[in-house]
Amino acid sequence: MEGLNSASRAWAIQVQGLTKSLGSHLTLRGIDLEVRQGEFVVIFGPNGAGKTTLIKVLATIMNPSSGRVLVDGLNLKNDAEEIRRRIGVVTHQTFLYSNLTAYENLEFYCRMYDVPRGKERIDEVVAIVGMTSRLYDRVGTLSRGMQQRLSIARSLLHKPAIMLLDEPETGLDQQAISMLREALQTEREGKRTIILTTHSLERGLELGDRLLILDKGKIVYEGSRQALDLAGLKQAYQHSTRVGA
Amino acid sequence: MRFWRKVIAIAWKDTLSEVRTKETVSSVLVFTLLVIVIFNFAFGTSQETMVLVAPGILWVTFAFAGVLSLNRSFILEKEEGCLEGLMVCPISRETIYVGKLLGSLLFMLVIEAIALPIFAFLFNLVLSLQLVVITVLATVGFVTVGTLFSALAVNTRAREMVLPILFLPIVVPVIICAVKASGLALSGEPWGSLSSWLQIIVAFDAIFLVVSFLVFAFVIEE
Numbered sequence A: 001m002e003g004l005n006s007a008s009r010a011w012a013i014q015v016q017g018l019t020k021s022l023g024s025h026l027t028l029r030g031i032d033l034e035v036r037q038g039e040f041v042v043i044f045g046p047n048g049a050g051k052t053t054l055i056k057v058l059a060t061i062m063n064p065s066s067g068r069v070l071v072d073g074l075n076l077k078n079d080a081e082e083i084r085r086r087i088g089v090v091t092h093q094t095f096l097y098s099n100l101t102a103y104e105n106l107e108f109y110c111r112m113y114d115v116p117r118g119k120e121r122i123d124e125v126v127a128i129v130g131m132t133s134r135l136y137d138r139v140g141t142l143s144r145g146m147q148q149r150l151s152i153a154r155s156l157l158h159k160p161a162i163m164l165l166d167e168p169e170t171g172l173d174q175q176a177i178s179m180l181r182e183a184l185q186t187e188r189e190g191k192r193t194i195i196l197t198t199h200s201l202e203r204g205l206e207l208g209d210r211l212l213i214l215d216k217g218k219i220v221y222e223g224s225r226q227a228l229d230l231a232g233l234k235q236a237y238q239h240s241t242r243v244g245a
Numbered sequence B: 001m002r003f004w005r006k007v008i009a010i011a012w013k014d015t016l017s018e019v020r021t022k023e024t025v026s027s028v029l030v031f032t033l034l035v036i037v038i039f040n041f042a043f044g045t046s047q048e049t050m051v052l053v054a055p056g057i058l059w060v061t062f063a064f065a066g067v068l069s070l071n072r073s074f075i076l077e078k079e080e081g082c083l084e085g086l087m088v089c090p091i092s093r094e095t096i097y098v099g100k101l102l103g104s105l106l107f108m109l110v111i112e113a114i115a116l117p118i119f120a121f122l123f124n125l126v127l128s129l130q131l132v133v134i135t136v137l138a139t140v141g142f143v144t145v146g147t148l149f150s151a152l153a154v155n156t157r158a159r160e161m162v163l164p165i166l167f168l169p170i171v172v173p174v175i176i177c178a179v180k181a182s183g184l185a186l187s188g189e190p191w192g193s194l195s196s197w198l199q200i201i202v203a204f205d206a207i208f209l210v211v212s213f214l215v216f217a218f219v220i221e222e
Helices: A002-010 A051-058 A080-086 A102-112 A118-128 A144-156 A174-189 A201-207 A230-244 B002-021 B023-042 B047-079 B083-087 B093-122 B129-153 B159-186 B191-221
Strands: A011-022 A025-036 A040-044 A066-071 A087-090 A162-166 A193-197 A210-215 A218-224
Touching (some): A011 A051, A011 A193, A025 A193, A025 A218, A040 A201, A051 A193, A102 A118, A118 A144, A174 A201, A201 A230, A218 A230, B002 B023, B002 B093, B047 B083, B047 B159, B083 B093, B083 B191, B129 B159, B129 B191, B159 B191
Parallel strands (some): A040 A193, A162 A193
Antiparallel strands (some): A011 A025, A011 A066, A210 A218
16 A cells, blocks of 8 residues: 555655546546656647546546546545645636736735745745835736736645646737746756646647647647657547548 | 734735725626616605515515625636736635625625615615614625626626526525514514514525535536
8 A cells, every 4th residue: 555655655646547528528538647747748639639628637626527537646536625625726717806906916816825925935936036126016907918917926835746728829919928937947947847838839748748639538649758759749649530530 | 813814815815906996896886776766756745555565676676786795706817817916826616605605795785785775765764773683684695696697697697687587586585584574673672573584594595605605616617
């Protein structure tokens, strides 16, 4: 039993036979995935491939229809609340209230996550994303790029061991995307486990240790960054999604 | 204690957001006052008629004002994409439910605190402690059921229509009891004659609070 526990601890995420139905549609069709602690995994896939659903299941927003999911050694079915404490989630939605200031939003999430010395931590995370000067502005007055930076700050408040990023660059301009990339590189140095879904093959290849392609609810390709260049990845993507079609 | 800290944080966040925009409070308040004024003109100045129709007018007004405000409770979270933000916080789903309930209750009570004196003034009625107690107890029942159905309706396409269709049939017992008890209170009856109606409202509040608390997680997750 001890052996099993220590084995689970080596993995940040273990997914076995995960399926998820949305209505009559089977969105995830038996996903098997293991992510080591500190690993940066990038998931590509066309629209409707199941990327967002997979992230939502891992983030405990959705319950799996079947299969076994362990996050940081904790079972999704029994320990969802504790899992949420260990993950940070960034999506194209910012989870920020537009009528509250940036500070009020972060303060609210500090309370939700029981962040000790919230004020200091807020100062730290807004400095990471370069938003200190706009801390007391209402979120509704910030540009999309600034809101997304703030969303990253929100996700870092409680120092999560695992980051789940679902197409975080959607709607961002080039400058904001560069900032996001820098923030992710910084986080990577911090040895956080990161799972990123994106449509951008270039960005994914640049950031990820391991690259997966998801199509029609199944992982159809898996490879390491070292083994691929951009042309190879594009070829693999086109081949995998065509075969799946 | 941690549970209540988070509940209060959610209710505070909703209140602060509403104080900033005054979107819902202004529309609900205008609706409430308009209905009271229109009915006041419709039924003339006869005191006997007023005592007879006032309870019905009051609770029709509060019921529809409740639908308007409860509709916004989860729709705003959904529109801002923040519902999932709450769902990834390390809190139980029940914490979200009680937090939203508390925010909506506070909101409804503020509307009623403004509307009741105006109602009493226009209908030439005495605003008694009995009427205040009836209002608070019935509002708890309203908001308890309304918060649950608001969460249910938010994932449907015609969300603004779904809430009243689901909510009003369920709260009919509370509305009937509140109308009856208010009628007795406005007629100057003692507490004893109201007690059976109040007991039904309290029982409704307790039952639906427990049921809503237990089923909320299933409602919000799928």
